[in-house]
Amino acid sequence: MSIKKPVYQRILLKLSGEALMGDEPFGIDPQVIRSSAEDVRELLDMGVQVGLVIGGGNIFRGAGLAQGGLDRVTGDQMGMLATVMNALAMQDALEKIGCQVRVMSALKINQVCEDYIRRRAIRHLERGRICIFAAGTGNPFFTTDSAAALRAIEIEADFMIKATKVNGVYSKDPMKHADAEFYTQLEYNQVIGRNLQVMDATAVVLCRDHNMPLRVMNVNEPGALKRLLLGEAVGTLLTNGEA
Secondary structure, eight states, X not given: OOOOOOSOXXXXXXXXGGGGTTTSSSSXXXXXXXXXXXXXXXXXXXXXXXXXXXXXXXXXXXXXXXXXXXXXXXXXHHHHHHHHHHHHHHHHHHHHTTOOEEEEESSOXXXXXXXXXXXXXXXXXXXXXXXXXXXXXXXXXXXXXXXXXXXXXXXXXXXXXXXXXXXXXXXXXXXXXXTOOXXXXXXXXXXXXXXXXXXXXXHHHHHHHTTOOEEEEXXXXXXXXXXXXXXXXXXXXXXXXXX
């Protein structure tokens, strides 16, 4: 009996901060982060090199408070620190189940994690360590989606995965509209032209211009990540049209 091998060697997985809340109103649900860690370890056990970016929306959203009067740059910096908190929590969960993990921050905070250095990150991945990229891009006005796209390109990932609470990309919010159309595949220019809220425009353009394929999928679907890495069509595929 032949054992299936993963179709990608190195991936960048983007998790939303909200995905860590579970049924809690804010913060981190310990059961959810343990489950997410188990999913990531399963990929590592398959021989996949894993880079991880986690948002900070479960703790703090700089853009939202900026609308209420908080300085936008200050708010975004606070949001970056929230992603560091999530990254450290995920590191702890992964290490408890036997994974080697490095948190690398775009902000200098090296008493709790490493500075992000591209060549060092690639070396960590090659040695079987999970790299969690924290603090976004280190700059205000850029989302963690943009940071994920940037890191995927920098580490020369074969594939980027955005794990969300829905099954993929729809024509409109499926939580609010029962007639929302589900897309199995889209081109990046279609995403931009139809103003589909997959990721922010900067992230979409980065993926498009650097030919980085992306899957948008449901993080809560059991076994979905493993099936995706084994070649199954899960969620919505975004490319420049070659696939």
